[in-house]
Amino acid sequence: MNLIVFTILAMLAATAVTVARIRDLWAAIMFTGIYSFLSASWMLILDAPDVAFTEAAVGAGISTVLMLSTLVLVGPSDAGRRKPALVPLTVVTITGCALVYGTLDMPHFGDPNDPIHLHPRPSFVEKSQVDMHGLPNVITSVLASYRGYDTLGETTVVLTAGIAVLLILRKEKDEPEREAVSQ
């Protein structure tokens, strides 16, 4: 099983480098499709079928079609900036190193002493009503109070995304009816 995982990861890396290097945008979209299929099968082998399902539907299906529609609008040619971009490369490398360093603190995969495999601290259940000034529902107190900042952040993200979609899709009042884009 390790053999399959490592082979898929190597092919993922090769595909990612190709997407970054290739100048033909049409081919780059196809490589993102390959990337989605490979990463979805990798997630499947890691026993995360729900994530793999989403990746296959959104990554390989919808986003390929969306990017192709964008290509219809903007044209298939690249502006062709060939200058080596050192600053972005440095930023990406440093960010990657920081992320890998962050994973070192995580519990080992399948460790029986993981917090997720141990019984939750009973104090959460016992003290939540006193802590949270009489909230009777433990789930509500955990979601809205103990990790309230997290929930606030999530709802902010959803709100921002909704506003952005509305701004993009709204119709200007004095905008004339545009003809359907055809080539």
Next chain:
Amino acid sequence: MTGIFLITSIAILITMALALIRAMLGPTVFDRVLALNMVGTKTVLLIAVVDVATERGDFLDLALLYSLMNFIGMVALLRFTEYGSFSREGTEL
């Protein structure tokens, strides 16, 4: 993971790698389309082999979804190649 499944998955992985190389080299559009389609098909096969080897039984649904996605993506790509857009003479789909 017994012998026959291991050999099968290794063969599928080699085929995937060859298709990937073809997609990278591919001088024409159709080489790339064929290679992409092949990677999709081999992904479905790999999932089926892993499903049987680990005796899960529930990955086969995902293999079905993958083949559907492969088909839809391929139709979209080929329409775009043929007409330069998803529509013919400006008629919206």
